[in-house]
Amino acid sequence: MADETDEPDSAAHPFTRLTPDLVMDATESVGFQCDARILELNSYENRVYQIGIEDDEPVIGKFYRPERWTESQILEEHTYTQLLADSDISAVPPLIIDGSTLHEFDGYRFSLSPRRGGRAPAVDDLNTLEVLGSHIGRIHAVAGDGGFTYRPLFGLQEFGLDARDAVVAAGYIPAELMPAFDSLYDGILADLAALFERVSVNTLRLHGDCHMGNVLWRDDLPHFVDFDDARSGPAIQDLWMMLSGEREQQQNQMMHILRGYRQFNHFNLAELQLIEGMRALRMIHHVAWIARRWDDPAFPRAFPFFDSERFWSEHLLSLKEQWARLSEPAIEIYD
Structure with missing residues (x-):
């Protein structure tokens, strides 16, 4: 530590x-x-x-x-x-x-x-999700197939393997938790590798970090900001962060998102299998991001418990629970 x-x-x-x-x-x-x-x-x-x-x-x-x-x-x-x-x-x-x-x-x-103003979208409203889906479908249709020339590709290497190495190198994990960390990370990264190998995806230019803090709702329309994490990857990366709640709720939400999305762009339904894997990668990447930025005074102020045993115990518990979700059936949307 x-x-x-x-x-x-x-x-x-x-x-x-x-x-x-x-x-x-x-x-x-x-x-x-x-x-x-x-x-x-x-x-x-x-x-x-x-x-x-x-x-x-x-x-x-x-x-x-x-x-x-x-x-x-x-x-x-x-x-x-x-x-x-x-x-x-x-x-x-x-x-x-x-x-x-x-x-x-x-x-x-x-x-x-x-300057552009607005409020956060009401993602608990299914009509709002359908509108959001239609606008992201338009973004992806304009982006077209293929990726960026210079910006990176979303994938297991950066968000999983490199992220794990950065966390270990930073030295903030308590020594007594290292065996649990190694066992959990080895297991979940192996399963994620198998998942991403199994699912074939189309690569296109993405927003990359399309959580609702990066969408401003104004005049009944979404306005997309902060493309700083734009990268190449599968369409589902720009959609899954709108989901919340239990499996049945997420399935209903995704049905409305895709109802809007598919008005403007094709969606590969096989990518639904990646949602829980992408959620796991985001959790891993998030702690690596904090570790890499710890020399920036803004980060200790924002994440004061990052170097505590409690933080890492809770992180490992949450990631273990997320690992279990990888073996559950993916949500299903029928044509």
Whole structure:
């Protein structure tokens, strides 16, 4: 277990220099005049701000985490969201300023986007799920078959195997829990490998992190934001996070989601078998994400119990329960 007296070195973290003055200077470097009103928005991976502009609407400034994405990967995301917007899909691409969507100031890469408001969708409403399904179907139809050129592929390697290695290397798992950790992770990753080998999928360009915190509901329509995790993968990755409740409830929810989705795009029903596997991978990837980012002072503040025995005991119990769900029948939707 990592030394409990060790604290992240906030002075060494690259976001430490990202002060309000620097944010305003960066914004003004591309031609805007700030009015000194800055509101930091909820974002751990990057830093995102609502920035007041003199005599105009505020803009949203996104400052990218250094060394996470290459310039080609960021620009590919921008091109993707612009394609969606040009196809009358409510995504929010960055503003094009002097012919570019990606800018740099004092070592930080950033983009500026229009501000869009809204509330979280009511996913307990089946009609809302059908509307969401239809809009994601439109996104996938525009994206077409095939994946991104530069952005990664969703799969077991990154979200499972690499994630496990990152958790172990970080050293936060209590020594007395390591045997249980090794046994559980070896078993569930072997079953996940067999699952993803067994199910044939079509690969396309995805939102990648389509949970309802990344969807704003306004004027009875969904508006999709934060394509930072856009990657290639199977369509089900953009659909399963809308599901909740018991199996029968999830089956009914997915029926309505696909009723909307299939108005605009084909869906491979075999991908329904991947839902519980993807849920397991998200759980594994989440703890690896925290471990990799522990040097960022925002993470110990947001996840203060991460290096405790209780956290890891609960994680292993939850993952063991999820492992059991892999052997249960997948939800079924009939043509």
